[in-house]
Amino acid sequence: MSRRTIAIVAGCIAFVLAVAAALPFTPAMPVDSVNVDGAVNLPVQEVESLAGIEAGTPIGRADVRGAAHRVAGNPWVESATVKRNWPNAVDISVEEHTPVAWIDQSGQPHLIDSEGTDFVVAEPPVGTVQLVNIGEGQMRQAVEVASSISDPARPQVRELTMEGEHSFVLKLQDGRAVTWGASEDNRNKALALETVLQLPGETFNISNPELVTSR
Known part of the structure; x- marks a missing residue:
């Protein structure tokens, strides 16, 4: 192969590579879809709006870093990842704060996650326990106790209050009461709570989860 032929071939390859490199930045490779994963309490449409990536945007020009920053700025969001899913999609992965409790401050419900962070003022989702x-x-x-309540039992618990300095009491949606005691051995107390919810009676004591009492 002559040097001239080699030069022509090399030039063609370089041209093709240049076109391929530029293609994602042209309308020939637009964003067709924005996929959101992990949004539970935050509407998917709101996540898409926060990301600000419009359909039809050349995928190479999609500002994924800026989108992640904007989505993460929402108080519901603990972390957000945005990445290109070649050739025509953008994927957004959201990790939300999970509210386990809420407190009333001046008539406004403040949601609290399992780390004790007061992260947003919003309507408490089902299963979020009011701290009174x-x-x-x-x-x-109190947050430790609220966090330990199992998912099956959580919707049946209305509020968590105190009886004395170190004893917590759960008030159930049906008006019954469960004395939890101190914030210790919470895993076993959560299992005991699931059991007493199935029993007749008005008041229960699970402060010793191996010796549950009711009346």
Whole structure:
């Protein structure tokens, strides 16, 4: 193969590579879809709006870093990842704060996650336990108790309050009461709670989960 032929072939390859490299930045490779995963309490449409990536945008020009920053700026969002899914999609993965409890402050519901973070003012989702008459010094322990309540039992618990300085009490949606006791051995108490929810009676004590009492 002559040097001239080699030069022509090399030039053609370079041209093709240049076109291929430029293609994602042209209307020939537009964003056709924005896929959102992990949004539970935050509407998918709101995540898409926050991302600000319009359909038809050349995928190479989609500002994925800026989109991740904007989505993560929403108070519901703990973290967000945005990446191109070649050739024509953008994927957004959201990790939300999970509300386990809420407190009423001046008539506004403040949602609290399992880390004790007051992260947003919003309508409490089903299964979020209201903390009532909990002192600042007991807030961490109250959140620990609220976090440990199992998913099957959670919708049946209306509020968590205190009886004395170290004993927590659950008020159920049907008016019954369950004395939880201190924030300790919470896993076994959560299992005991699932059991007593199936039993007749008005008041229960699971402060010792191996010796549950009711009346």
